[in-house]
Amino acid sequence: MRLPAMSNFVNSTCRCILLIGVLLIAASRSLAQQPGETIHVAVYEGDGVSRTVTEVLKDLQTDDTIEVARISTDQILKDELGSFEVIMFAGGSGSKQANSLGADGREKVRRFVRDGGGYVGICAGAYLASADYDWSLNILDAKVLDRKHWARGFGDVELSVHSTGRDSLALPAERTTVYYHQGPLLAPAGKPELDDYEEWASFATEVTKDGVPGGVMSGKTAIAAGRFGAGRVLAISPHPERTAGLDSVVPAAVHWAAQQADRSDLVIFQQGDLPIVISAPHGGTLRFPGVEARKGEGLKGGGAGFRALRDGGTEELALEVARQLAARMNGKPSFTISRVHRRYIDFNRPANIAVESEKTRVVYDQYHAELDAAVRAVREKHPTGLLIDIHGQGASASTVFRGTKNGLTVSGIKSQGGEQYVTGSKSLLAFLKGRGWKVHPDPFDGKEQSGYTGGYIVQTYGSHQPHGIDAIQLEFGADYRKAAVRVRVAQELADSIAEYFEHLQSLKPKLK
């Protein structure tokens, strides 16, 4: 069955709730779904979806800002999810739905969510979202309790609804009665690669059936909200669509899930307390919702001009370096890391080259506002500070290039400590070389490689500027950016930065 686009009714209020990852300091405005814009929802159609999906479709029809279509595994494999903001999996059998998606279809759904799509799963769809079965999607950090008795019965249960659940899902009260039909009892799975979910409601009562032990269901998570990559995931164990008076819950769930791509998703920040700032402008993979890729018409290419290729692996490397620094030094570094693909924004260029739309300009400005704030905070609170701008280059896989405009962006270090701190035995590159890295220029000689002498970020925030700090661009060859070596590279870089810093801190500040 394929449904045509639907429309009627009133816009339900949609609230933007930010789920904040451990490392992420979130900004607060959402760019993706503006009030009044249509949300396109794909409701999965395939084996394992029960006939009660019609109740889901009926509820979605009550909202004229939501347009619904059914989507099959075939269509998912043909990348047709790309024209939707949210995918929904209704009740039925989670394992059958997983099976009918197949491994490739499941991977497509995971990618859709990771890249900013919303996911709403009801009952079977909540099992599917979990991280508990070899067939589950692993997009929600939830395990399923008492799996053995999953067929625990059906009937009305009471939910204890927390305030975010009430606000986001239009659930009427702290205690809400809802129809339940063998949905999962969820609990945190504690998987390190997934963000913790937020519990929006737990079971306050239970259903019982012969042969199923009581006392398990109460207190367990009934509605869980999480984030996977840039996308939002909502798992609802019971059936609001089969409960009289809860017709607005499913549309509200879709509105919440469609609120992807907050600025906090496209660019991630941390305001730390160490005098170290990490920047990584070119590693992102995410599409920018509702914006075409940059074309660069009329712009020069190459060097300081228009480029759209990303520096693969640098987003992850920068995050790992930040973690490693926090593990070594007494505090946390600040960082500003792009997750959005360079096709849309080039944060290491002036605005006239960096962006081609109003929407992307807002995010570009945010990146630089955060970087500027971090640099200023270091300047105010510390005698010395260091900005490391992390990039990738394709010229030499085994080499790391330094870019400081041949010493200009580290003018502070130079005037305080002399040349040995920039190019000599006490320079950052000397400490990297000491750990077996191939660096250029070799610490003791030479000019920086043409084309890698330091871009817009180190030129804007370097210590030659009135409000800058010492800034070094590092351009990593492919050998340093592979997943297999990431932790080691990050450890060695963090060790080198920490060592360099000990030397820097012994210098008497002559600046300021």
Ligand SMILES: [Zn+2]
């Ligand atoms: Zn770059």
